[in-house]
Amino acid sequence: TFDSPARKAVVSTQSTGEDFYKFCEKLGGTTADVMCPILAFEADRRAITITINSFRTDLLKDDIENLYPTCGKLYPEGLKFLKNAEDREEVRRICEKFGAYKELYNGVGDGPNDKTLEDKFFEEEVKLLALAFEQQFHFGVFYAFVKLKEQENRNIVWIAECIAQKNKNKVENYIPIF
Numbered sequence: 001t002f003d004s005p006a007r008k009a010v011v012s013t014q015s016t017g018e019d020f021y022k023f024c025e026k027l028g029g030t031t032a033d034v035m036c037p038i039l040a041f042e043a044d045r046r047a048i049t050i051t052i053n054s055f056r057t058d059l060l061k062d063d064i065e066n067l068y069p070t071c072g073k074l075y076p077e078g079l080k081f082l083k084n085a086e087d088r089e090e091v092r093r094i095c096e097k098f099g100a101y102k103e104l105y106n107g108v109g110d111g112p113n114d115k116t117l118e119d120k121f122f123e124e125e126v127k128l129l130a131l132a133f134e135q136q137f138h139f140g141v142f143y144a145f146v147k148l149k150e151q152e153n154r155n156i157v158w159i160a161e162c163i164a165q166k167n168k169n170k171v172e173n174y175i176p177i178f
Contacts, residue, residue, distance in 0.1 A: 017043060021071045027139070034140035038128045038147075043072030044101070045121050051082045051091055052117075073100040122175045126151055130178060148177055 017039060024035040047068045054064050065083045069075065074082065074095075081094045095101035104120050115123075125147070132144035155174040162171045 017046070018069055018071055024140075030135050030138035031140055034132045034135055034138050035143065038125075038132070038140070038143070040072045041125065041128055043069035044074045044078075045125075047072065047074055047079055047082055048091060048095065048101075048117075051085055052088060055087065074098060119173075119175065122151060122154070126175060126177055151175055151177060 021036065021039040021043070024032050024039060050064065050067050061083050065079070068079045068083070078094060078098045081097075082091065085091045085094060092105050095105065104124060105117070107115050108117050108120055109115070129144040129147050129151075132138075132140040135141075155177075158174050159171050162168060162173075
């Protein structure tokens with residue numbers, strides 16, 4: 001195994017996310033109903049991203065598996081398939097097989113006007129976070145507010161970068177919040 005500072009940071013973030021998921025489950029009620037799908041999505045996004053970023057590295061399959069979260073819609077069966085994926089297309093097929101992320105891959109491409117997988121993840125996250133505001137008397141609304149503010153900041157940086165690079169035709173490619 002490897003013990004780099006980057007791996008320790010990933011494992012720390014991973015265990016915090018898993019602990020938060022368990023905490024929300026334990027709270028139950030509307031908080032669990034709102035938060036668990038959001039946190040499950042974040043866990044799955046992390047697993048997919050870890051898989052894609054591990055291509056053409058010297059990481060062993062067992063090391064990759066140890067980085068995966070122990071919650072989410074892909075846990076545990078989907079993660080077993082992801083750990084053995086060899087390319088992005090195989091990751092896509094695995095996600096489509098599990099149904100939860102079949103729609104996520106629609107419209108993803110490498111062209112200049114195509115959306116990236118990361119863009120689609122952010123769009124899906126915004127949809128899930130917006131749902132938190134449709135319920136009452138739960139703590140998920142605070143989490144959703146902060147996460148939506150983070151997306152708003154990413155949007156502002158995106159627009160500023162487009163203007164600074166004199167690439168104003170891409171300014172509209174931000175992730176709308178509401």
